[in-house]
Amino acid sequence: MIYKETYQFLLHNVSSREFDACLYSLLKIDWDGVIHATSQEVAEAIGTKKKYLKHIVKKYSKLLSRKVLVPFKDKYILNIGKHKNLGFKKRTDLYCKQYSFFYTPEFRSLPLNAKRLILMGAFEMSISGTEKLVIDYNNIVPSKRSEGNSFFTRGRLLNAIQAIQNSPFKRFVNVSMISTIHDRQELVWFSFENGTLDKFEKNHTERSLLRQKMLKAGFLELLSDEFCKDIQSVGMSIFNKLTKLEEENSKKRGLVCGVKEDLLEIARLVYDRSIKKMAVAMNKPEHKRFLTETKEASAYFSAIVRDEITQEMLKYQNQVDSYKDLLSSTEYLRGYQMEMQYDEEAGKALLVDSLETANQTVLDLEKNERIALILSDWDAEWVMARANTVVYEKNNEDENLEEAAPTKKRVWNSKEEAVKYLKSVKKSAYKQISKLITLISENGIPTETEGVLANRLKEFKDKRKETVANRLKVLEERRKEYKSYFDKLSEKITIA
Structure with a gap:
């Protein structure tokens, strides 16, 4: 666009x-x-x-x-x-479709001002949704009453119109000057070829990249467009959801510099790593059906994405813990900064700069905390979204299934099937939490080789134990929230 x-x-x-x-x-x-x-x-x-x-x-x-x-x-x-x-x-962003005529030899042969005029007409056509339209003369040629466009004069506008009308490009659009009867106001009239609104080029770059990445990761079979679309929709949802959560958190808690950019990098990293894992999985005989059962493929891919997001969430939470430990030791922080900024000629430490270092550490902590929070929110929404797709509806012979439940809902004809699926979602959610608890328990307390904090290991060990305990408590509370949520859904299905 x-x-x-x-x-x-x-x-x-x-x-x-x-x-x-x-x-x-x-x-x-x-x-x-x-x-x-x-x-x-x-x-x-x-x-x-x-x-x-x-x-x-x-x-x-x-x-x-x-x-x-x-x-x-x-x-x-x-x-x-x-x-x-x-x-x-x-709903709010203005854009022009990439109409097919932009990529024809007839368009490329036009002079620059003719191309500009066509683009203005095409942009207005996209907004208005009509192939016949007018643009006020004063919105093209600047005057005392309007800014217009500085590159156009009356003569240049007339030359551009003539160039279009005298060229082969005329088959795509007719352009002329007209005026209103009551006040003689001048307008530029565009009449695009019938059907132009539906003739536009699509960007398939990501689809090509998906095929290339699957091939490089070892999956050599041809991927259908339907398969690629379903996988891409999951990939795009990572970007869209993380962007949305960042905006919501910024409104509630204030803007944190650099978070949005880092989240977009995480989204790309997660998507690319998930594609590689998907390629490996599809080489297994039991997953060959994914080539035709594309909805199942996208669900499987979504689970891989969730696992990758979880790993990123854990990584950022560990960074948060490290920054908190660093800032909690004033003596260590001061000594570290003074050593780094000691001026041998002056024979003293530059304490003013050390304050900037401390401030940067605080900013890094704030950014990592926000990213970890957003990734945690994403994970919670992922689980809830899977549970919310379960809808039990009795399938009457005269009832249209598309009207029986909202789009993208799973409609089950028996309560047993619906409850069984809900249990599988619940089991998956619990399994992920258990995995996190294990990882935090194993890696939450620093070892003798943990980077710059190794020298202060004894000082931080008790504080880290407290941090780990708090994080495990949060996960246990989330498990209880999931249990309550799933119990309510199961009860709702049972009594339906």
């Missing part, structure tokens, strides 16, 4: 070839905004030379008011517009 920020960038900051290169790149970006296309591929797609494309990349990766292309490993991140995992809101 061409979001409002990208739309403004295309209107004001690019040449004709750069316009085409940016539009093509939008078809090749993943959920993180990384462009998965070589210079040669982009150059061939837009009809230019690889050398010229390298010039474009160099230009937009320099430090301007804002870097448009940010180096990422051997690729680049397109640093304009939104991506789905960065807070896209379908």
Whole structure:
């Protein structure tokens, strides 16, 4: 999609070839905004030379008011517009679909101002949902009464319209100047080809990456589009849910700098690791059915994701414990900072800088605490969501199952089947908590080799035992909450 920020960038900051290169790149970006296309591929797609494309990349990766292309490993991140995992809101965000005509030779042959005018019309078409529309002349050409667009004058607008009407691109849209009868107000009229609203290109970059990752992890069979869609939906839910939980926690507890960025990195890490585990699992004979039973495959994949999220939650909670232990020892903290910042020439420690180090430790603690909390919330919602899919409905012959229960609900024809499934969800939830309790019990107390805290092991041991006890208590309380929740659902199904 061409979001409002990208739309403004295309209107004001690019040449004709750069316009085409940016539009093509939008078809090749993943959920993180990384462009998965070589210079040669982009150059061939837009009809230019690889050398010229390298010039474009160099230009937009320099430090301007804002870097448009940010180096990422051997690729680049397109640093304009939104991506789905960065807070896209379908109801409020304005965007233009990537209409198929943007990627035709007829469009690429148009002069820059003609491309700008077409983009303005296409953006308005996406918003209004109609293929015939008008744009106020003063919203295109700046005047004393309106800002318009600085690149357009009356002459340039008329030349752009003429260029469109005299080109092969005319088969996609008719553009002309008209005026109203009552006040002679000038308007630019667009009439796009019938069916244009439904003719747009889709970005399948993540789908291609999924197939590549499964192949590299050892699964060599062909993956259907249906399988990829179901796995991708689970992957996208990680990004969306973590982003949503971060926003909710920011409203309740205040914004913590860096949390959102770290959560998105965790989401990508969890998704990629889960794909590798899924590939290994699908090589087992009992899991071959996942190729056709794609809903079962996505449920299995979701369980893998949950296990990976749990591991990340435990890792961040351990980091929180370490920061708390570090800050709890004022003597240790002061000595460590003074040693690091001692000035031999002056013969004294720079205590002012040590305060900055302490403050940074507090900030790191706050960030890790928030991330651990959000990951814990994600896990709790995962369990509740599985339990809430259980709905017992008697299947009457004249009853439509789609109307018997909300979308994505599991509709059971017998109470026994519904209760059995609910018990399996409950067992899975308890198993995960037991695993956490074991990990915390085994790793909660530091050993003699635990990094910078080894020298102060005796000081921290009692405090760490108390921390471990508190964390185990929280898990036990969560197990009780789950028991109460599952008992209520089971009772509801039994008496239905």
